Amino acid sequence: IIAKRALKLVPDAVVTVDESEMQWYEKVVPESQLLPHPPLRSLGAIRNWILDNVPGEALVMMDDDIEEVWSYIGLRIKRYTHPEDIRQILENAAEIAAGIGVQTFGFNQAAKIYTFKPHDPFEFDNWVGSVLGVVSRDIRWDELLSLHPDIDYCLQNLLQKRIIFRDNRFHFYSAKR
Secondary structure, three states: OOOOOHHHHOOOOOEEEEHHHHHHHOOOOOHHHEEEEOOOOOHHHHHHHHHHHOOOOOEEEEOOOOOEEEEOOOOOOEEEOOHHHHHHHHHHHHHHHHHOOOOEEEEEOOOOHHHOOOOOOEEOOOOOOOEEEEOOOOOOOOOOOOOOHHHHHHHHHHHHOOOOEEEEEEEEEOOOO
Protein backbone atom coordinates (compact mmCIF):
# COMPACT_ATOMS: atom_id res chain seq x y z
CA ILE A 1 0.00 0.00 0.00
CA ILE A 2 2.78 2.45 0.88
CA ALA A 3 4.52 2.19 -2.51
CA LYS A 4 1.31 3.00 -4.39
CA ARG A 5 0.24 5.81 -2.09
CA ALA A 6 2.26 7.84 0.42
CA LEU A 7 5.66 6.98 -1.05
CA LYS A 8 4.55 8.26 -4.46
CA LEU A 9 3.73 11.61 -2.85
CA VAL A 10 6.91 11.79 -0.76
CA PRO A 11 9.35 9.49 -2.58
CA ASP A 12 12.36 10.37 -0.40
CA ALA A 13 10.57 9.80 2.92
CA VAL A 14 12.18 7.80 5.69
CA VAL A 15 9.88 4.86 6.39
CA THR A 16 9.84 3.58 9.95
CA VAL A 17 8.71 0.01 10.29
CA ASP A 18 8.73 -2.67 12.97
CA GLU A 19 11.93 -4.66 12.52
CA SER A 20 9.86 -7.86 12.34
CA GLU A 21 8.17 -6.55 9.16
CA MET A 22 11.31 -5.48 7.32
CA GLN A 23 11.17 -8.34 4.79
CA TRP A 24 7.88 -7.03 3.37
CA TYR A 25 8.96 -3.42 3.17
CA GLU A 26 12.37 -4.19 1.66
CA LYS A 27 10.54 -5.32 -1.48
CA VAL A 28 8.94 -1.90 -2.11
CA VAL A 29 11.01 0.70 -0.23
CA PRO A 30 14.69 1.44 -0.97
CA GLU A 31 16.87 0.10 1.83
CA SER A 32 18.44 3.53 2.40
CA GLN A 33 14.99 4.89 3.32
CA LEU A 34 14.03 2.16 5.78
CA LEU A 35 14.45 2.81 9.48
CA PRO A 36 13.48 -0.24 11.54
CA HIS A 37 12.26 0.26 15.08
CA PRO A 38 12.05 -2.36 17.81
CA PRO A 39 8.64 -3.89 18.53
CA LEU A 40 6.63 -1.20 20.30
CA ARG A 41 3.22 -1.59 21.85
CA SER A 42 1.41 1.53 20.64
CA LEU A 43 1.34 4.29 18.05
CA GLY A 44 2.32 6.72 20.81
CA ALA A 45 5.42 4.66 21.55
CA ILE A 46 6.31 4.61 17.84
CA ARG A 47 5.89 8.37 17.55
CA ASN A 48 8.09 8.93 20.63
CA TRP A 49 10.69 6.57 19.16
CA ILE A 50 10.67 8.66 15.97
CA LEU A 51 11.18 11.85 18.02
CA ASP A 52 14.17 10.24 19.72
CA ASN A 53 15.77 8.68 16.63
CA VAL A 54 15.07 10.87 13.61
CA PRO A 55 17.12 14.08 13.53
CA GLY A 56 15.95 17.35 12.10
CA GLU A 57 14.29 20.57 13.13
CA ALA A 58 10.87 19.60 11.83
CA LEU A 59 9.42 16.14 11.38
CA VAL A 60 6.31 15.15 9.49
CA MET A 61 4.69 11.81 10.29
CA MET A 62 2.33 10.61 7.58
CA ASP A 63 0.02 7.60 7.43
CA ASP A 64 0.99 5.14 4.69
CA ASP A 65 -2.42 5.21 2.97
CA ILE A 66 -2.43 8.88 1.91
CA GLU A 67 -3.27 9.02 -1.81
CA GLU A 68 -3.28 12.71 -2.71
CA VAL A 69 -3.63 16.18 -1.28
CA TRP A 70 -6.74 18.24 -1.83
CA SER A 71 -6.87 22.03 -1.78
CA TYR A 72 -10.17 23.60 -0.84
CA ILE A 73 -9.29 27.05 -2.19
CA GLY A 74 -11.49 28.13 -5.11
CA LEU A 75 -14.69 26.81 -6.56
CA ARG A 76 -13.50 23.23 -7.00
CA ILE A 77 -11.23 20.88 -5.11
CA LYS A 78 -7.77 20.89 -6.60
CA ARG A 79 -5.86 17.62 -6.28
CA TYR A 80 -2.10 17.45 -5.82
CA THR A 81 -0.03 14.34 -6.46
CA HIS A 82 3.31 15.74 -7.62
CA PRO A 83 6.03 15.26 -4.97
CA GLU A 84 7.38 18.82 -5.30
CA ASP A 85 3.92 20.26 -4.63
CA ILE A 86 3.50 18.02 -1.57
CA ARG A 87 6.97 18.95 -0.29
CA GLN A 88 6.17 22.64 -0.65
CA ILE A 89 2.88 22.27 1.26
CA LEU A 90 4.65 20.40 4.09
CA GLU A 91 7.64 22.75 4.24
CA ASN A 92 5.43 25.85 4.22
CA ALA A 93 3.38 24.50 7.13
CA ALA A 94 6.56 23.68 9.08
CA GLU A 95 7.95 27.17 8.44
CA ILE A 96 4.73 28.83 9.58
CA ALA A 97 4.58 26.66 12.71
CA ALA A 98 8.20 27.40 13.60
CA GLY A 99 7.73 31.09 12.84
CA ILE A 100 4.80 31.47 15.22
CA GLY A 101 6.36 29.27 17.90
CA VAL A 102 4.03 26.31 17.54
CA GLN A 103 5.23 22.78 18.35
CA THR A 104 2.65 20.83 16.34
CA PHE A 105 1.05 21.41 12.97
CA GLY A 106 -1.20 19.59 10.54
CA PHE A 107 -4.01 19.84 8.07
CA ASN A 108 -7.76 19.61 7.65
CA GLN A 109 -9.09 16.23 8.73
CA ALA A 110 -12.40 16.44 6.82
CA ALA A 111 -12.70 15.26 3.24
CA LYS A 112 -15.80 17.43 2.79
CA ILE A 113 -15.39 20.77 1.11
CA TYR A 114 -18.36 22.28 2.94
CA THR A 115 -16.37 22.13 6.19
CA PHE A 116 -13.86 24.65 4.79
CA LYS A 117 -14.44 28.30 5.69
CA PRO A 118 -12.56 30.49 3.18
CA HIS A 119 -12.71 33.46 5.54
CA ASP A 120 -11.00 31.38 8.27
CA PRO A 121 -8.42 29.10 6.59
CA PHE A 122 -6.32 28.41 9.69
CA GLU A 123 -7.14 27.03 13.12
CA PHE A 124 -5.05 27.19 16.25
CA ASP A 125 -7.13 25.15 18.68
CA ASN A 126 -8.00 21.88 16.95
CA TRP A 127 -6.40 18.46 16.73
CA VAL A 128 -4.42 17.11 13.79
CA GLY A 129 -3.70 13.56 12.68
CA SER A 130 -2.85 11.29 9.74
CA VAL A 131 -0.28 13.91 8.66
CA LEU A 132 1.19 15.47 11.76
CA GLY A 133 4.19 17.75 11.98
CA VAL A 134 6.40 18.41 14.98
CA VAL A 135 8.71 21.42 15.23
CA SER A 136 9.80 20.95 18.85
CA ARG A 137 10.12 17.83 20.95
CA ASP A 138 8.99 19.18 24.33
CA ILE A 139 5.74 17.21 24.48
CA ARG A 140 5.56 13.43 24.21
CA TRP A 141 2.82 10.96 23.29
CA ASP A 142 1.19 8.90 26.02
CA GLU A 143 2.45 5.40 25.27
CA LEU A 144 -0.27 3.74 27.33
CA LEU A 145 -3.08 4.89 25.06
CA SER A 146 -4.19 2.33 22.51
CA LEU A 147 -6.82 4.55 20.85
CA HIS A 148 -6.46 8.07 19.47
CA PRO A 149 -3.02 8.99 20.83
CA ASP A 150 -2.80 11.94 18.39
CA ILE A 151 -5.90 13.55 19.88
CA ASP A 152 -4.44 13.23 23.37
CA TYR A 153 -1.11 14.59 22.12
CA CYS A 154 -2.87 17.61 20.60
CA LEU A 155 -4.79 18.19 23.81
CA GLN A 156 -1.48 18.13 25.69
CA ASN A 157 -0.16 20.74 23.24
CA LEU A 158 -3.20 22.92 23.78
CA LEU A 159 -2.91 22.58 27.54
CA GLN A 160 0.82 23.34 27.70
CA LYS A 161 1.49 25.56 24.67
CA ARG A 162 -2.06 26.86 24.07
CA ILE A 163 -1.75 26.56 20.29
CA ILE A 164 -1.57 24.13 17.35
CA PHE A 165 -1.30 25.25 13.73
CA ARG A 166 -3.83 23.58 11.42
CA ASP A 167 -3.91 24.62 7.78
CA ASN A 168 -7.47 23.92 6.67
CA ARG A 169 -6.74 24.80 3.06
CA PHE A 170 -5.34 21.30 2.54
CA HIS A 171 -6.59 17.79 3.22
CA PHE A 172 -4.39 14.71 2.88
CA TYR A 173 -6.86 12.27 1.35
CA SER A 174 -7.16 8.57 2.10
CA ALA A 175 -10.05 6.47 0.81
CA LYS A 176 -10.08 4.56 4.12
CA ARG A 177 -11.22 7.62 6.06
